[in-house]
Amino acid sequence: MVSQTRPRRRADAERSIARIVAAARARLTEDPDATIDAIAAEAGVGRMTLYGHFKTRADLVEAALSAALEAGEAVLAGVDLEGDPQEALDRLLASSWSLVAESAALLEAAQGVLPSGRLRELHADPAKRVEDLLRRGQREGVFRTDLPLPWLVSVIQYVLHGAAEQLRAGNLTEANVAETAVATVNAVLRPPA
Structure with a gap:
């Protein structure tokens, strides 16, 4: 028994x-x-x-953020990243901005209680996916090569977090937030003339 x-x-x-x-x-x-x-x-x-x-609260916040990132990873793993790097990035961004919207608030909660090294560790897989895609696009001449790759990955993360913040503030709508984020990232990544 x-x-x-x-x-x-x-x-x-x-x-x-x-x-x-x-x-x-x-x-x-x-x-x-x-x-x-x-x-x-x-x-x-x-x-x-x-x-x-x-x-501790930190343990709970980390578990919540990890669960959100795991759920996001399951969604993003299904995004087709083959073919033209620009089109693949557009698909990835369109699929990921809403995931970022959820994790942005969780990230804000985590920043107060988790060390920055742990936060980077938790975000390593999504960042690597973007980095690999950007690297391929740079090799093919689609994305700019005059700026450091880690910086470009960070800019994409900032744009997505900014889009989520602007949506919460009412400055963007559900109808235009993904399009706005994709257009902004594309402008940043376009090779200089």
């Missing part, structure tokens, strides 16, 4: 953790300063249960 109880507790714990992480993603996306109490309430658990799984 003891062996049956342990797996059940494990399954219950996993469901509880999943609810807490989902609640943290939702609340921190709405408000990067959301309290532990608000997150626990959203998850339908008490503070003690939450702290039983996540010892």
Whole structure:
């Protein structure tokens, strides 16, 4: 009977953790300063249960950001990056700006509690995908080569985060935010005349 109880507790714990992480993603996306109490309430658990799984707010924020990045990675892995590098980048940007919109608020929450090295580590896979695509486009003469590649990757991230911020501020709409972000990135990457 003891062996049956342990797996059940494990399954219950996993469901509880999943609810807490989902609640943290939702609340921190709405408000990067959301309290532990608000997150626990959203998850339908008490503070003690939450702290039983996540010892600190930083642990919870990291779990929420990691979950968002994992979900984003699943979406972005399905984007066709073959063919013309410019068209591939347009597809990638159109698919990723809404993911950035969610993770921007989570990132804001994380910046207050996680070291910058850890944040870079969590964003390494999406950054590598963009970097590889830019490198291919540079080799093919589609993207500029007069600026450092890491800088261009950062500029793309800044543009996407800026688009998400402008959407939240009401300066862009759902209808034009992706188009605006893609046009801005394309202008930045165009080789100088």
